[in-house]
Amino acid sequence: MLSDSFLARLDAMRLAVRGRAQGGAGGSRRSAKLGSSAEFSDYREYIPGDDIRRLDWNALARFDKLFVKLFMEEQESAVTILLDGSVSMAEKWDTARMAAETVGYLALTGGDRLKVVFLQEGEPRVSPVLSGRPAYARLEQFLDMCVPAGAGSLTENVQHLDGLRKGLCFLISDCYVPEGMDGILDFLRYCRQETGVIHVLSAFELAPELDGAVRLTDAETGEKVDVLADRETAEQYRQALEAFLADVKGSCFQREAPYLLLDGGKNFEEEMIPLLAGSGIIG
Amino acid sequence: MIAFAAPQFAWMLLIPAAVVVLYLLRRKYVPRQVPSAFLWQKALRDHAANRPLQRLRKNLLLPVQLLAALLLALALMQPYIPGGEAGRTILIFDISGSMQATSGGKTRLDEAKARAEELLRGLPAGEEITVLAAGEDTRQMTLGSRDREEVRQAVLSLACENGGADLERAVSLAEAIRREEEAGARIVVFSDSYIPRSAVTAVNSGAGEENRAVSALTAEEGRVYARIANYGSDCTVTLACLADGNLAEAKELSIPAGETAGVTFAIPEGTVLAEVEIREADALAADNRAAAAVIRPVRRTVALTDDSLFLESALKVRQDLTVVRTSGENPEGTPADLYVTGSNPVVFTRYPGETVFSFGEEQEAKASLAAENTPLTAGLTLKNVTLRSFRPVAGGKAMLRCGTEAAAAYTDSEVAVGFDLHDTNLPLKYDFPVMIQNILDLLIPRQASEAPETEPLMPARESDVRAVAPDAEGPGSGALPHGGQDLTTWFLIAFLFLLIAEFLLARQPWLRAGKTAKGGKRHAR
Structure with a gap:
């Protein structure tokens, strides 16, 4: 769904990771270990047995001492995308999917191991582990198979996940969680996930335009709410929306989780990159 | 104290209640599916504006609309302050047959009396009241009476007639009375007819009802012919024929809506009075029965x-005539009602031997026959009638001329034809039997035996009780006049003022803002 020009712009970006990567295979993330990558880390005095190829000959000339250059060992990170698949996402599915593709592309081009979990009612649909840029096509194939449907609690769906490897995790959802996002974020933290939240809301949800008396039906629960479109109702909704956004954002900030709010009514490719940079998801 | 001239519009007071109900019920919710009602539930949890009474409380237009509806309803009831200066009132009551029509157990005349009573209560004391009863003739029941009880009694004593009502004449009479008054007088007509006069207040006393009537009845020896009119929807009526008060025959007759149907009954020989009646009850009972004397x-x-x-053939066309032959020499020897003597001239006379006519010498007819304008030549054309010769007739009044001479003449008791019927082709033309019948009608008109007098049939316009005033919605429609100060105009002005105020209020941006909700706002990220 993403255009080639947008993907080309993403090529110059990397997902930001606060912690050290911890993965099996070599990758492009700086790991806690010192290794043989090209990224310089520090100096230390030479002790016998060190690889003499890492001796800093300039330091030897200047100080007449043997110093060894230390380099970061680069390992791959595990990136998991948790994609809310409840029917409430249907209206903004295109935006949610493009967000997943963007994060997935950044992960794949960053040399990370990517896994997408489509959170639906019952068992989640989990993609195979993808790595390397060519796997982007498989990511798209997997997302093609995902259609938002059914209800189900996001909290329950997340908390029933198992097999999460320590790594980066991006939750893409409308965050309609009556009990708040704290439980989900804490659980992911418990699973050693460095979580980012991409909050997707449709244009109607952000700025509803109603005329007269409207009977709103919840797509998930079928609940009906009679709304009389007047100034007061509009004001009440605005306040409820602000409180909701502040609540989600606050939960994220408390846990240092990057937060990004996407407006389904706007042009995704124009909006996404500044938002990604501003939220701290790319670095 | 305010009174109302048209209290029948009191039901309009329900309009304000209807406005409130509409406010409560008018919300037709447009269904819309949203991804989640989560935020809306949160927004409306403590928002009481969607409760009906709160909604009313918050709507500024409602009190204005309620007041406007109330004023309109009151204006339609024509409010006035009773009292005022005494004047003159002329009440005209239609007492035609159609006013006997019943609706809801009351006749139209009863309804008219009730409305008149209502009107009398609203008139100021000292009002001079004239009551006229308009039937075929106009009767004056009271003239400028200040005695309210006398007027009431006069009104109560009114009874319907079976004929029509000459309302035009009654209104003309009332207008003549009014012209005599310097201060003028108000004229109120209680009728079920339409009175197209602007200076007259017509109070409709009835609405259209279904009715069937005996519209024609003829009885002759052995049989009765009746015509039944149906002023209503398709129906089948049971008809009974009475001969001198005894049931002779009963029949059922189906009549399509708005049409008439004929029916014949057999009655015994010698019956004097035949009656036909419709057994089914309808709006007007008076025209369901008719009587006719048997014609002999x-x-x-x-x-x-x-x-x-x-001549003999032409005479025998009249079935009540017996033609006998008699001697030309001594016709008086045969008793008869009419004698036809001679062949040239031919004289029709009731008294033979006494004639006023004299006849000239026979002469050739140089001109064709021409008819004078007389009862005896009615219906004659004399087209292609030729005459060979004739004897000019002198005396009496000419009925046929040949040139300037009279070829035939008549008096009240005899008719002389101055030519031989063999010298003309007149007997071969259809003019001949017509002329002979005219002569017979003059000299020996038809006579019927003595018959008892019967009530005349009700006129069709009265039987057709559907034909009421176009604006008569139901019994008692039409506003009553009153003697007090009319407030209707003031109420209407206030209503219009409120209507404009409501219009201006509805255009106020601070009210209109509530019409469309634009919740939320674009959040800067």
């Missing part, structure tokens, strides 16, 4: 002296 023609004899086949 008196037989007449015509004595014919000359042998004329044409």
